[in-house]
Amino acid sequence: MNAAPTPDAEAVIEWASRVQSTSDKILRRLTGEYHEDEWGFDEEFTEAVFPLFEFLYSTWWRVRAEGVGNVPGHGRVLLAANHSGAIFPFDAAMIATAIQKQHPLPRWVRSMILNWALDLPFLSYVMRRLGGVAANSANLRRLLEEDQPVMAFPEGTRAFGKPFNERYRLQRFGRGGFVEVALETGSPIVPVAVVGAEEIYPKLGEAGPLGRLVGSPHLPLTPTFPWLGPLGLLPLPSRWRIEFLEPIDLSGYGPGASRDRALVFDITEQVREHIQEALYRGLVERGPAFG
Amino acid sequence: MGAKRILVVGASTRWGSELVRALRDRDGVGEVVGLDASPPGANLGDTRFVEADIRDPSISRLLPSLEPDVVVHCGIVWYPEKGRPSRALHDINVIGTLQLLAACEKMDRLEALIVRGSAAIYGSGPGAPAFFTEDMAGRLPLETRFQRDIGELEGYFENFARRHPEVKCCMLRFQLEVGPGMDNAFIRYLNLPVVPTRLGYDPRLQLLHADDATGALAAATLNPVPGAVNVAPDGAISLSRLLRLCGRPAVGFPPVLSGLVNRRVGDYVGSADLYRDGELLFRYGRGCDNRRLREEVGYELAFDSEGTARDFARSARRLPELFAAPHPGSPVRSVSR
Numbered sequence: 001m002n003a004a005p006t007p008d009a010e011a012v013i014e015w016a017s018r019v020q021s022t023s024d025k026i027l028r029r030l031t032g033e034y035h036e037d038e039w040g041f042d043e044e045f046t047e048a049v050f051p052l053f054e055f056l057y058s059t060w061w062r063v064r065a066e067g068v069g070n071v072p073g074h075g076r077v078l079l080a081a082n083h084s085g086a087i088f089p090f091d092a093a094m095i096a097t098a099i100q101k102q103h104p105l106p107r108w109v110r111s112m113i114l115n116w117a118l119d120l121p122f123l124s125y126v127m128r129r130l131g132g133v134a135a136n137s138a139n140l141r142r143l144l145e146e147d148q149p150v151m152a153f154p155e156g157t158r159a160f161g162k163p164f165n166e167r168y169r170l171q172r173f174g175r176g177g178f179v180e181v182a183l184e185t186g187s188p189i190v191p192v193a194v195v196g197a198e199e200i201y202p203k204l205g206e207a208g209p210l211g212r213l214v215g216s217p218h219l220p221l222t223p224t225f226p227w228l229g230p231l232g233l234l235p236l237p238s239r240w241r242i243e244f245l246e247p248i249d250l251s252g253y254g255p256g257a258s259r260d261r262a263l264v265f266d267i268t269e270q271v272r273e274h275i276q277e278a279l280y281r282g283l284v285e286r287g288p289a290f291g
Numbered sequence: 292m293g294a295k296r297i298l299v300v301g302a303s304t305r306w307g308s309e310l311v312r313a314l315r316d317r318d319g320v321g322e323v324v325g326l327d328a329s330p331p332g333a334n335l336g337d338t339r340f341v342e343a344d345i346r347d348p349s350i351s352r353l354l355p356s357l358e359p360d361v362v363v364h365c366g367i368v369w370y371p372e373k374g375r376p377s378r379a380l381h382d383i384n385v386i387g388t389l390q391l392l393a394a395c396e397k398m399d400r401l402e403a404l405i406v407r408g409s410a411a412i413y414g415s416g417p418g419a420p421a422f423f424t425e426d427m428a429g430r431l432p433l434e435t436r437f438q439r440d441i442g443e444l445e446g447y448f449e450n451f452a453r454r455h456p457e458v459k460c461c462m463l464r465f466q467l468e469v470g471p472g473m474d475n476a477f478i479r480y481l482n483l484p485v486v487p488t489r490l491g492y493d494p495r496l497q498l499l500h501a502d503d504a505t506g507a508l509a510a511a512t513l514n515p516v517p518g519a520v521n522v523a524p525d526g527a528i529s530l531s532r533l534l535r536l537c538g539r540p541a542v543g544f545p546p547v548l549s550g551l552v553n554r555r556v557g558d559y560v561g562s563a564d565l566y567r568d569g570e571l572l573f574r575y576g577r578g579c580d581n582r583r584l585r586e587e588v589g590y591e592l593a594f595d596s597e598g599t600a601r602d603f604a605r606s607a608r609r610l611p612e613l614f615a616a617p618h619p620g621s622p623v624r625s626v627s628r
Binding site for chain 1: 535
């Protein structure tokens with residue numbers, strides 16, 4: 001009667017306790033007993049979504065990350081990356097996942113999100129819970145002053161909605177606002193080159209009027225979207241390579257340097273060139289996108 | 292510096308009465324004089340009360356005769372109520388303030404003027420800074436009638452401050468106040484049995500505890516700093532989490548429907564046309580930076596946004612803890628140990 005539990009019984013108990021802890025967690029969330037930080041970032045939610053990102057990272061896109069160690073393990077840092085994706089900004093998610101999976105001191109990276117994306121229903125608050133913040137210099141400055149790692153896409157909308165035949169060609173880097181803030185706060189800039197994200201939604205055309213109808217400045221046409229309906233939202237399984245470049249240390253310039261326009265443009269161009277070179281290099285090293 | 296005579300304009304409003312009570316026994320306060328169009332509902336003890344309407348031009352003769360050292364304007368009204376439509380708010384908020392400033396011009400002893408304004412001046416938008424600092428007013432366009440009113444009266448106020456550098460002019464920009472036992476349109480909205488929200492949006496809100504609202508107002512009255520000061524708590528909380536803490540079910544309504552629902556709800560909670568401010572706020576939320584309040588005015592906030600939400604939830608929870616989280620010692624888990 002008092003025999004030790006058989007392996008089967010142990011499995012049942014194990015399973016039951018997992019059900020219990022999941023239902024505890026759901027009940028806890030339903031009663032509001034969880035933590036959000038002052039930006040609306042919800043770490044528990046992010047961790048719950050993380051397995052999906054991990055799957056995309058390891059299996060779907062077979063991401064290879066180089067130089068993750070170039071991201072400082074503590075203190076403020078600004079990651080500047082090339083942007084693409086046309087439908088969902090998966091490049092941001094994969095950069096964050098690379099740091100989580102491969103950095104010895106992983107941190108959740110906050111990302112600067114375009115205004116119009118934060119006006120989209122559902123997506124806006126999902127992105128906020130994952131650490132998204134409206135892209136403006138006030139937010140960037142405050143995050144860096146809090147010693148957070150922040151990622152920004154200086155090309156902005158221009159790159160997100162660019163056609164497939166312009167892939168991996170960097171667009172203009174705005175007015176260099178991100179460099180100004182990095183100079184003011186003495187934050188190092190880590191350029192990041194993402195290869196692979198341009199092929200997940202090859203954008204062939206644009207349905208502008210239809211997009212405006214649903215409240216988005218872009219409505220891309222890809223080989224699968226919107227023809228296959230929701231199925232068309234499935235990103236293609238290209239092969240990815242993410243390279244984190246050597247940090248550019250700006251602490252030597254002093255906070256007053258942010259008013260020096262020429263210097264700001266110089267550094268902006270330097271970041272842009274580093275990323276562009278790394279993109280060409282990465283494209284060769286990655287080889288064909290599919291297969 | 293002798294004891295000061297403080298004139299509280301709008302003394303019959305909740306915040307005016309609370310300020311009068313908070314100031315009574317403070318050091319450096321000589322006499323507190325209350326002024327409003329109708330007698331206060333709350334007991335203000337032996338505080339001198341003057342019945343006058345700031346919309347009436349005669350106050351430009353009456354007020355200087357009271358010879359105050361400090362004037363605190365608590366008469367700005369946030370919510371349109373039944374029988375006080377948003378059009379009437381314009382008269383109270385803008386014309387009233389204009390008359391009050393005209394009266395302040397004639398006060399020889401005036402050292403400080405404090406206005407209890409609103410953070411609504413910053414507006415709400417998808418690309419807005421997560422924490423507005425005082426210099427960011429006017430970054431977003433003023434879209435609603437209330438915002439335009441606040442913008443207009445801040446304009447008059449700044450004008451006055453420029454022409455009277457000897458008077459410390461302090462504009463306090465308050466975030467949403469929430470507290471147990473409070474009653475206003477926002478509280479009534481939170482107390483609906485089922486709370487309508489905008490489908491697909493979950494705004495980040497800052498909830499200022501009623502105790503902090505009074506405390507900060509009193510602190511700024513005793514230590515006014517020139518310019519605008521945000522009165523906002525630390526942190527922020529999303530509307531969905533606030534409603535969950537309060538045990539209120541929420542229902543999201545899609546665009547067109549939510550407009551209709553808001554109108555009905557506005558009628559129900561008494562804010563007449565649940566005005567555009569609320570609609571924008573419940574879509575995008577708003578956060579303000581409070582460093583000036585803490586460092587320059589020197590007020591230490593007692594509650595952060597979450598603390599305020601919890602304090603409110605304790606009083607608001609009508610149902611027993613139906614969905615209370617099971618405590619750690621529940622049976623299944625103890626078996627697995």
